[in-house]
Amino acid sequence: MRLGFLRDCPNGKLDKKQFTAVYKQFYPTGKADNFCKYAFDTFDANGDGSIxxxxxxxxxxxxxxGDID
Structure with missing residues (x-):
């Protein structure tokens, strides 16, 4: 998983847009957009605008x- 993360994010960080795109790969049948905003803000532990x-x-x-729907 780390190699895929670094392939998609060579600088080692995801911004909110990238996070949503990557997260949707894990839940292709869900409607992840609204949830991703909440999740990003929650898991950006140091508040630097990236994960x-x-x-x-x-x-x-x-x-x-569980299902995000």
Missing amino acids: DFDEFLLAISATSH
Whole structure:
């Protein structure tokens, strides 16, 4: 997963737009747009406007136990 993250984000960080695009890959049947805004703001732990790999793993792990709809 880390290699895919670094392939998509060579600088090691996702902005909100990138996060939404990547997150949708994990939940292709869900309507993730509204949820992604909330998730991004929640998991951007240091408030720098980007999510690093560790923050991304927390977001995926915390939301992987159910349907987002």
